[in-house]
Amino acid sequence: MSTPHKVVIGLEVHVQLDTRTKLFCSCSTQFGAPPNTQTCPLCIGMPGTLPVMNRRALELGMKAALALNCEIPRFTKWDRKNYYYPDLPKGYQISQFDLPMSCDGYLPISDAKGRFEPKRVGIIRAHLEEDAGKSMHAEAAGKADSRIDLNRCGTPLLEIVSEPDMRSAEEAKAFLTELKLLLVYLGVSDCNMQEGSLRVDANINLHVDTSEGTKATPIVEVKNMNSFRAVERALAYEIVRQTEAWEETHTELGGPGGFKTTRGWDESAQVTRPQRTKEESSDYRYFPEPDLVPVTVTEDQIEQSRQSLGELPAALRTRLEATYEITPYDSDVLVNQGRALVDYYIELAEACGDGKQAANWVQQDVLRTLNERQIPVEQFPVSAAALAPLLEKVRCGKLDANRGREVLAGMVELGRGLEDVMREMGIAEVDDSALETLCRELLEANPKIVADLKAGKQKAVGGLIGQAKKQNPNVNPGKVRQLCLELVEKM
Amino acid sequence: MSLIESTATELLGQLQSGRTTAVEIAAACLKQIDRHDAKIKAFLRVDRDGALARAAEIDARRKAGKPVGRLGGLPVAVKDLLCTKGQRTTCGSRMLENFRPPYDATVIAKLRAADAVLIGRTNMDEFAMGGSNENSAFGLTHNPWDLTRIPGGSSGGAAASLAASMVPLSVGSDTGGSVRQPAGFCGVLGMKPTYGRVSRYGLVAFASSLDQIGPLGRSAEDIALLLEVIAGGDPLDSTSVDRPVPKYTESIARPLENLRIGLVREHFGEGLDAEVEAAVREATRVYQSLGATVSELSMPHGKYAVATYYIIAPCEASSNLARYDGAHYGHRTDEKAMAVELAAQRKALQQTGDSRKLEALDNPLIRMYRRTRAEGFGAEVKRRIMIGTYALSAGYYDAYYLKALKVRRLIRQDYDRAFEQVDLIAGPVAPTPAFEIGEKVDDPLAMYLLDLYTASANLAGIAGMSIPCGLSTGGLPIGLQLQAPPFEEERLLRAAHMFQQATDWHTRRPELS
């Protein structure tokens, strides 16, 4: 998967904006309705109908653009992109061509495991457009009918075009992960790839250093990638394929045979395959959409939108690291789980007073349960306020960590409070004088171990801990060890 | 005066005073249509039963003392490009021959709400592309003044229906002169309101940035009445303008004082028929006698109006008409015949072994598009789609479309400057009176030049109006065009009314045999 050459990757991401209604009509955008039930004369392209812009879509687009550090021009307009296809009933898509609603931004990416250096990926532009419908083709082309579902037709999309700033498949995946997280935090999109709310096309080629200077290999646009993993694998595949192709043919971008091509990712075969590109697709005959008036954006609107962004993932990570003294790795895991989990974590950390301990418990115990049960943190049966005293007991040694985990499991199972569950499980805290009595008895009964300890064989204390646990399962092994050693010292 | 010869305003008075009924008026109009429309062919379809039922319902309401809308039972003819729920809306095209929209255009809804009696659908050039009605897929409309002549277009049926006294009111649309020019050729009045004054929702689009729905009638008062009903901002049309609609009918009788009229020097040059020029100049003398001052001014970019128009309109049309592809509604080619044709072509190519041509053979979808559009569109529509597609193509866009947009701005600036000096611009509607059927069918360029005096108002988005101002020695009507700044329809109507108080050209009707 490695290549001696410089890898150049740019991404084009389409996200469905989380509006109730479509971009230019009042049809619902709900996913999963029976085909062609969420349509009206406008979105099936009937004559005489006219588009009316959904302001909410512009607001969401603006939020996303601001969070991507984009410029928001004061004046933006709509354009028609003309092409014929049965899932595009008007014969043109309303999009934005030369005056997009935002441009020139960036998204910082980094890797908590340090596989690449932190960097900014440039955003060329983010613009609004309407989605097309869905074509379902029968297998035997030319024989059976194709079917069209126009429910999706007119759904608002934000197209985000990155600069070709990514240098590896990992960076591309990190960009997508961070972008998705950002958009979900903003409430701009649910970014559900299975439902088509987030779609990715990638452009990739290699820059090869040769004795005659740097040469670029033909750009390949990769499509049909249905998950971030698929993007990562498809790009890794392309890096190898293009490296081999270069060795074989030395075909240069712009040279003989060196034109841009499109390839589709075949998930089952784990390869990319050439796709036939429509010859006419190069000329969309863009021109300003005469049925819509240009949009003027005021300073006030931009400021309001900026105010509404809330705390974004990058800032949140930094705050968690600074406030609760956790590692970048921990903050990354927490923040990537979404705002609700972060809020749970913060409440827990504040209540138990130990951010590191809270991070461990949330990442290990809480997340495991959420994953097992496939539930969001809002449905986790143990509130942060209820979990905090358990962590407290573990921290000050009143409860062994493993015992604590059993108690949490009990709280989750039974849905009851800490004291209840401890009583139910027969766990009583061992008070300090009882523990000392127990240790003295054990030392008296085990002169051999005492002798070993006195001779410096610290390992021997394990025997005492085992016996202590047998007599009282609630004792904290660490405390037994510490106390026994202290007592032997004094003997 | 008989019911069919009365103006809408007169009829409304008679309805309100109980001297006649909506049913009587509708019946009289239907009778006139029966008598003359076989020769004139102004209507594509007449809704006899629907009109009479509607008229009876309105009469009953009036009789019961219940509220009746502004148009109170007056028959209105509608150009066949305003979508009407459940009723055929053909746009003069085979493509939409059987198309029934599931919605009403805003203007149709407003007409219904005002208790208009929608009596029928008038003929037009296909997709409103043309100036003679010769481009209708459903046959010619004849000029009631001379059946061997065209009525003008594209609202030819609308103008002819009024000239032949078949209806008191008609609704058309004007993209480059399509209301004003046929009104001029048929000796009736027609207005192109300011762009945005009337909602375009439900108007089958030709060129979206130029299209505007406009009223036609036989007096300025009637135009005022109809405009009052159909004008106004519409949340369904983002390009409509939300500003109050003046009570045109109340202000119309107030003469304009100190009226300054401008004559555009360039309008009186080569190509203008001498009789038309004389009639227009005479009309300006009428205004002078009413106290107006007349001055000459220059609109230097007007000479580019036709060229500019014939870039912008086809560009928008090529995109607007892309939706007629047979996939979702409207005409679709016979798929069995298509499959047979494709199979035969494939077989022939296989036999000759021409693999390159075989490879390039249409797939069924492309062939379906091609055949559907070849069959569904007429020659003029195809010509404009091709011009527009070409002009928007990569490499040509800047030289054509972008350049045309720049000239469009200059034309608007000409108007802005002119209206600093004058209140109204007066001039001819068309260079000649109505010409003979077939005279220009083989000469598209000559046909396009008919828009010489009208297209610039659409490009600039201003208001314009056509008023009868004379008859040629051949007995054909001549129209006077008045143009006003944006949203000054009231000024146009008051000026037209002044003229009609001093002249009787608007009362002249053709002898119908």
Ligand SMILES: [Zn+2]
């Ligand atoms: Zn819809």
